[in-house]
Amino acid sequence: MRFVDEYRDADLGRALSAQILATVEPGRHYKVMEVCGGHTHTIYKYGVDDLLPANVELVHGPGCPVCVIPMGRVDDAIAVARRPEVIFTCFGDMMRVPGSCGTLLEAKAEGADVRMVYSPLDALRIARQDPDREVVFFAIGFETTAPSTALTLMRAKAEGIRNFFCLCNHVTIVPPLRALLESPDLRLDGFIGPGHVSTVVGARPFEFIPKDYGKPIVISGFEPLDVLQSVHMVLRQLAEDRCEVENQYTRVVPYEGNPRALEVLAEVFELRPHFEWRGLGFISQSGLRLSPAYRELDAELRYPVPGIRVADPKACQCGEVLKGVIKPWECKVFGTACTPERPIGTCMVSSEGACAAYYNYGRFAREREVV
Amino acid sequence: MCLAIPGRIVQIVDEQNRLVKVDVAGVQRTVNIGLLDTTGGGAGPGDWVLIHVGFALSKVDEAEAHATLRLLEQMGSEYEMELSELRASVIE
Numbered sequence: 295m296r297f298v299d300e301y302r303d304a305d306l307g308r309a310l311s312a313q314i315l316a317t318v319e320p321g322r323h324y325k326v327m328e329v330c331g332g333h334t335h336t337i338y339k340y341g342v343d344d345l346l347p348a349n350v351e352l353v354h355g356p357g358c359p360v361c362v363i364p365m366g367r368v369d370d371a372i373a374v375a376r377r378p379e380v381i382f383t384c385f386g387d388m389m390r391v392p393g394s395c396g397t398l399l400e401a402k403a404e405g406a407d408v409r410m411v412y413s414p415l416d417a418l419r420i421a422r423q424d425p426d427r428e429v430v431f432f433a434i435g436f437e438t439t440a441p442s443t444a445l446t447l448m449r450a451k452a453e454g455i456r457n458f459f460c461l462c463n464h465v466t467i468v469p470p471l472r473a474l475l476e477s478p479d480l481r482l483d484g485f486i487g488p489g490h491v492s493t494v495v496g497a498r499p500f501e502f503i504p505k506d507y508g509k510p511i512v513i514s515g516f517e518p519l520d521v522l523q524s525v526h527m528v529l530r531q532l533a534e535d536r537c538e539v540e541n542q543y544t545r546v547v548p549y550e551g552n553p554r555a556l557e558v559l560a561e562v563f564e565l566r567p568h569f570e571w572r573g574l575g576f577i578s579q580s581g582l583r584l585s586p587a588y589r590e591l592d593a594e595l596r597y598p599v600p601g602i603r604v605a606d607p608k609a610c611q612c613g614e615v616l617k618g619v620i621k622p623w624e625c626k627v628f629g630t631a632c633t634p635e636r637p638i639g640t641c642m643v644s645s646e647g648a649c650a651a652y653y654n655y656g657r658f659a660r661e662r663e664v665v
Numbered sequence: 666m667c668l669a670i671p672g673r674i675v676q677i678v679d680e681q682n683r684l685v686k687v688d689v690a691g692v693q694r695t696v697n698i699g700l701l702d703t704t705g706g707g708a709g710p711g712d713w714v715l716i717h718v719g720f721a722l723s724k725v726d727e728a729e730a731h732a733t734l735r736l737l738e739q740m741g742s743e744y745e746m747e748l749s750e751l752r753a754s755v756i757e
């Protein structure tokens with residue numbers, strides 16, 4: 295219990311740990327997937343898994359938006375960013391994601407006008423201030439982030455701004471979960487559901503997990519005690535032979551989600567037939583593009599992009615990490631050829647990525663997991 | 666960019682474009698609260714909100730806001746990075 299004293303309420307942490315021990319059947323192995331990278335981060339930082347019995351395994355899921363961007367999309371971004379008329383804007387994390395021939399950061403060093411922004415509204419301001427250039431915003435993220443892009447595009451359209459375009463890579467959370475549940479090489483017992491995505495979509499979209507697959511899911515907050523309590527709720531459902539969607543994070547997540555956010559998503563975006571995910575391959579109806587009413591703001595229609603599918607480097611095992619099939623340290627290049635300073639794969643880039651979280655918090659202090 | 670940081674709404678900046686000034690750990694910045702415009706919802710000065718990429722994602726109570734801030738402060742460098750990105754943000 296190395297970390298429990300750092301918890302907001304260490305006694306509660308110890309009590310939950312004891313309750314979890316009392317809930318599990320000895321001899322049964324439990325695999326619980328935390329979908330969201332924010333939870334992965336909490337788990338490694340606070341050693342949440344140290345408070346779990348050895349037969350309860352936490353498996354990391356595909357919920358880090360930077361990690362799931364495939365190489366080909368980075369190449370498309372770089373092709374657009376190199377155009378002399380373009381000011382290319384993106385979130386800081388995205389600049390270091392490797393494509394097949396370098397990163398956006400390297401393209402910038404070679405003269406492309408690539409700028410980091412905090413918000414899509416910052417990108418829109420740049421477009422307003424520099425009407426002679428064309429400003430492209432590289433949009434990434436799940437339903438947590440997509441409504442912000444949507445509102446920004448609605449405002450650009452309402453203001454009649456003609457030099458602002460969106461290269462859309464927004465993705466949705468349900469299809470990859472379904473793909474994982476269908477995958478034969480992964481046996482999961484339950485899920486810790488994503489907290490922030492659920493503030494937008496609510497709990498309802500996850501009902502298919504108990505209904506179609508008979509597994510529990512508990513939507514969770516981000517404090518270590520939240521995660522611990524959510525693990526307990528999953529295990530209790532299993533012990534009581536129940537499976538349902540439970541919400542541990544009611545203080546922030548309403549069951550119905552955010553109706554206004556869902557409305558703007560429906561107005562601005564439509565589903566793509568297919569979208570490629572790093573390591574997971576093509577998943578149908580899993581990505582968003584601009585709806586017909588917003589086509590004139592669509593960077594993919596304005597600029598020629600290579601649009602080529604690029605296989606991940608041979609050494610890279612991000613796909614297995616994103617599916618929870620292997621743990622970060624089981625990747626052959628983990629911590630040697632692939633580090634946060636010089637990432638080979640995406641999971642090492644964002645601090646929400648499982649490899650980066652593990653590298654930053656766990657590598658030197660853990661022996662027990664290396665089995 | 667994955668973080669959602671709590672901030673307190675200080676004043677309304679642009680009613681029509683749903684822009685408000687928030688105070689986030691002593692940094693004052695403009696963000697958009699348009700996603701909170703639901704029936705009977707909305708947010709105004711004094712309210713605590715979770716902010717993600719320049720937009721208020723949800724309203725939270727003060728205790729939740731402080732608990733989240735404590736958690737973020739313990740993260741160290743990533744939180745510092747997010748704050749410095751926020752400081753560089755100029756939303757109009």
Ligand code: SF4
Pocket residue numbers: 609610611612613615622625626627628629632633637638639640641642643649
């Ligand atoms: S160590 Fe690097 S290459 Fe291996 S899975 Fe992690 S991010 Fe991918």
